[in-house]
Amino acid sequence: MFKYTLRRLLQMIPVVLGATFLIYWMVFSLPGDPTAGKCGDRPCPEAYVAEFREQYNLNDPLPIQYGKYMAGVVQGDFGESYYGVEISEELSERFVVTAKLAGMALAIEAVIGILAGVLAGLRKGGFIDNLVLISTLAVISLPIFVTGTVLQLYLGIRAELFPVTVGSDASFYALLLPAFVLGSTSLAYLARLMRTNLGENVRSDYVRTARAKGLSQPRVVGVHTLRNSLIPVVTYLGYDLGALMGGAIITEGIFNIPGVGGYVFRGINDRDGIVVVGAVTALILVYLLANLIVDLLYGLLDPRISHD
Incomplete structure (x- = not known):
């Protein structure tokens, strides 16, 4: 039983990597500016946009973005939302309810x-x-x-x-x-x-x-x-x-x-x-x-x- 469980857990690793990469690719390949609407009706200043994209690794190629994201997930860090709130904290509260x-x-x-x-x-x-x-x-x-x-x-x-x-x-x-x-x-x-x-x-x-x-x-x-x-x-x-x-x-x-x-x-x-x-x-x-x-x-x- 132990060997079977361990084998199944190891088999989950490529499944998790494949599924999460597919989701990550689909979400971040969608057209649109993530900073749109964050400065009201006016376009956001270039300095704010540059800092925003740097903070969330949006300037990196998609595989590098995904690698940085998964490095945090392994440590239990799901990152921050675009409003600066820890996602792990939000999920810990909402996941219990769901x-x-x-x-x-x-x-x-x-x-x-x-x-x-x-x-x-x-x-x-x-x-x-x-x-x-x-x-x-x-x-x-x-x-x-x-x-x-x-x-x-x-x-x-x-x-x-x-x-x-x-x-x-x-x-x-x-x-x-x-x-x-x-x-x-x-x-x-x-x-x-x-x-x-x-x-x-x-x-x-x-x-x-x-x-x-x-x-x-x-x-x-x-x-x-x-x-x-x-x-x-x-x-x-x-x-x-x-x-x-x-x-x-x-x-x-x-x-x-x-x-x-x-x-x-x-x-x-x-x-x-x-x-x-x-x-x-x-x-x-x-x-x-x-x-x-x-x-x-x-x-x-x-x-x-x-x-x-």
């Missing part, structure tokens, strides 16, 4: 999605199965901003069950509705994935053998069928954690959540490339670590998978 939101969304989609998928997979063609299929199709068909706005209107404003906006109060209760909205689409896909996998495994030879041996239905489903059906589900959840953190921009905007999504959106609007690159770099690291954890969990779910 990670909390994404973690809650992941837990909601895992619990509800797996439960709905199991109930539908065990009763294919029945009322619960049809209900799951129709409801998940409806959720998948709706854009996330429609789901968020509708639930905010009916559950937040009219029913007053949840706060309409989160703001600085990123408590568990305040984030509950945004977390459900964020994970709603993934929940629907997860329920369908679980239903399909469980339905296939129920008809497998090893399940018929287990029943022929006299094992009870809960043991057949809980120990044999469910365990094998969870392998692709865990894969999906590992991928989705990174997707939830990176795709929280719309949800954070609807509910006024001070997270990484809003920070990236503000950086794009302000043409603050170093903010965008810093936030995306942190999300890449989270995504890779989540996938490593998923790979390690395979061995627990299926003893046939060895990491030696």
